[in-house]
Amino acid sequence: MNIFINEKPAEIALDTEKTLGDVMTGLELWISPTGNRIQRICIDDRDIEGDALTEAFGIDIQGIGKLDVFIRSWRELAAEALGILSNFCEIFGKAAFDERGQIFESWAGSAAARFLKSDIPDIWGLANHVMSGEGLLPSELALIVWERLSEIADPWQEIDKAGPQVEIVAARMEEFSLDMQTGKDRRAAETIQLFSQIGEKLFRVFFIYKSEGLSMETFLIDDLPARVFIEEFNAALRELSLAYENRDTVLAGDIAEYELAPRLLKFFATLKNMAKPGTLVLFAS
Numbered sequence: 336m337n338i339f340i341n342e343k344p345a346e347i348a349l350d351t352e353k354t355l356g357d358v359m360t361g362l363e364l365w366i367s368p369t370g371n372r373i374q375r376i377c378i379d380d381r382d383i384e385g386d387a388l389t390e391a392f393g394i395d396i397q398g399i400g401k402l403d404v405f406i407r408s409w410r411e412l413a414a415e416a417l418g419i420l421s422n423f424c425e426i427f428g429k430a431a432f433d434e435r436g437q438i439f440e441s442w443a444g445s446a447a448a449r450f451l452k453s454d455i456p457d458i459w460g461l462a463n464h465v466m467s468g469e470g471l472l473p474s475e476l477a478l479i480v481w482e483r484l485s486e487i488a489d490p491w492q493e494i495d496k497a498g499p500q501v502e503i504v505a506a507r508m509e510e511f512s513l514d515m516q517t518g519k520d521r522r523a524a525e526t527i528q529l530f531s532q533i534g535e536k537l538f539r540v541f542f543i544y545k546s547e548g549l550s551m552e553t554f555l556i557d558d559l560p561a562r563v564f565i566e567e568f569n570a571a572l573r574e575l576s577l578a579y580e581n582r583d584t585v586l587a588g589d590i591a592e593y594e595l596a597p598r599l600l601k602f603f604a605t606l607k608n609m610a611k612p613g614t615l616v617l618f619a620s
Contacts, residue, residue: 336349336358336396336397336399336400336401336402337400337401337402338358338401338402338404339401339402339403339404340404340405340406341404341405341406342403345404347362349396352396353395353396354392354393354394354395354396355378355391355392355393355394355396355399355402356392356393357396358396358402359373359376359392362404366406368548369548370408370409370410370546370547370548371406371407371408371409372406372407372408372409372412373404373405373406374405374406374407374412375405376388376402376403376404376405377401377402377403377405378391378394378399378401378402378403379399379400379401380401380403408546408547409454409546409547410487410543410546410547412450412454413450413454413455413483413487414484414487414488415447416446416447416448416450416451416454416455417451417455417458417480417483417484417487418484419442419445419447420442420447420448420451420458420462420480421477421480421481421484423438423441423442423462423466424462424465424473424474424476424477424480425473425477426438427439427442427465427466427473428472428473428474428477435466435468438466439466439467442462442466443463443466448462455483458479458480458483461476461479462476483539486536486539486540486543487543490540490543490544491607491609493536493540494537494540494603494606494607495607497533497536497537497603498603498607500529500533501533501537501599501600501603502600503529504526504529504530504533504599505596505597505599505600506596507522507526507529507530508526508530508591508592508595508596508599509591509592509596510526511523511526511527511587511588511591511592512584512585512587512588512589512591512592513588514526515582515584515587515588516584516588523579526591527575527579530591530595530599533599534572534599537599537602537603537606538565540606541561541602541606544606544609549561551565555605556601556602556605557598557601557602557605564598564602567598568595568598568602571590571594571595571598572595574586574590574594575587575590575591575594575595578590
């Protein structure tokens with residue numbers, strides 16, 4: 336069996352593989368660390384899709400002359416899926432009420448929706464709620480989608496723009512204990528919400544770098560491997576959440592001021608100092 340990846344011969348020696356499923360499992364393990372994903376496959380110039388793909392995995396490779404595997408980067412696939420959802424938001428928002436069910440079904444059955452479900456599940460969940468008539472308006476979802484598209488297209492630019500917000504949130508985290516002690520509960524709750532929003536944004540951008548091969552073990556944040564830094568960040572966040580729920584103002588304030596605020600600033604500085612990646616052209620219909 337001859338294997339081609341993006342129409343170029345692949346120098347892959349098969350050993351113990353007997354079925355197409357065996358081969359594809361090995362290819363997935365080889366391709367994934369590079370930040371790429373398998374988009375589609377062809378057997379002897381015939382596209383294999385949907386339910387046929389599952390059945391094809393059992394085929395003996397002795398019966399296959401040529402296997403074409405087409406791969407794309409995670410960023411490209413994410414940008415395309417979000418772009419398609421953006422278009423659906425516009426169509427759905429302008430459609431008559433009795434047309435919306437069909438539009439929803441069309442989106443839900445698309446490859447874009449399947450990708451979002453597996454790789455960006457929070458957006459997939461929001462889209463399902465919106466198109467079910469719950470939660471946000473289509474126009475509000477579109478704004479969130481465009482923010483994600485901007486992060487994927489030019490993550491460094493998004494981090495650079497987030498600088499003032501990071502500084503504001505870090506300063507408010509340092510004031511968190513005082514807010515709780517002086518009865519400014521609404522401001523304290525807002526601070527937690529703002530911290531969560533900016534933290535999630537930084538983590539999303541970090542994941543984009545990770546999807547392109549950034550090592551969680553060798554890449555350092557505050558002199559720690561990225562994996563360890565993130566584990567400690569999340570542990571501190573869980574401690575803050577528990578202390579806040581228990582109204583332990585002293586502990587919550589200490590964690591916010593001395594654990595999370597500094598980590599937020601260091602995380603941001605590390606992302607900003609990284610080499611600027613290439614930009615992607617946003618998906619256009």
